[in-house]
Amino acid sequence: MRDLSSLVIALDPKAFKARKISGFLPESSLQELARDATVLEAAQVEVTLQLDKERWYVSGQVSSKVEVKCSRCLDPFAMELVVPVDREYVVGPDVGRRMGEVEVIEELVYLEDGQFSVLRMAEEELIISLPMIPLCREDCAGLCPGCGAELNREPCRCEVKTDDSPFSILKGRVSGKQ
Ligand SMILES: [Zn+2]
Numbered sequence: 283m284r285d286l287s288s289l290v291i292a293l294d295p296k297a298f299k300a301r302k303i304s305g306f307l308p309e310s311s312l313q314e315l316a317r318d319a320t321v322l323e324a325a326q327v328e329v330t331l332q333l334d335k336e337r338w339y340v341s342g343q344v345s346s347k348v349e350v351k352c353s354r355c356l357d358p359f360a361m362e363l364v365v366p367v368d369r370e371y372v373v374g375p376d377v378g379r380r381m382g383e384v385e386v387i388e389e390l391v392y393l394e395d396g397q398f399s400v401l402r403m404a405e406e407e408l409i410i411s412l413p414m415i416p417l418c419r420e421d422c423a424g425l426c427p428g429c430g431a432e433l434n435r436e437p438c439r440c441e442v443k444t445d446d447s448p449f450s451i452l453k454g455r456v457s458g459k460q
Pocket residue numbers: 352353354355356357417418419422423424
């Protein structure tokens with residue numbers, strides 16, 4: 283297995299048309315990903331780089347294992363990230379952006395210097411694949427907004443306080459009128 287963390291490929295159509303990239307990125311190299319999640323395992327990279335009509339296509343898979351926090355119960359949990367990669371690169375400046383237009387039709391990545399970094403591509407793919415609202419499990423009960431009980435492990439304590447609630451005062455007033 284090859285360490286790809288410092289692999290930067292010059293996208294030169296004269297040098298090659300296609301090439302396979304396979305290896306790993308050690309946990310310590312995944313610093314961008316580490317901002318959003320705790321990296322538990324080195325990332326595995328298995329992609330093909332191909333040239334077709336001045337466009338470079340990167341396809342294959344990137345995977346890793348991270349720990350994130352459940353957005354409901356706030357418990358950390360581990361999850362496997364297996365991300366299919368399908369990207370297009372163009373060497374040169376982003377003409378659309380330079381003209382002040384917004385590129386909406388195609389998802390293209392412009393590489394001004396033509397230097398393709400495997401680490402950068404892999405980290406971007408892994409970060410995009412992180413869930414916006416991580417859940418430790420589909421039916422996580424989370425925390426009670428009233429008493430803060432961790433509902434996966436303990437019962438809600440809200441009912442104990444019923445006597446102090448505005449609802450019971452209202453009840454008392456109603457019964458007092460009768
Ligand atoms: Zn949870």
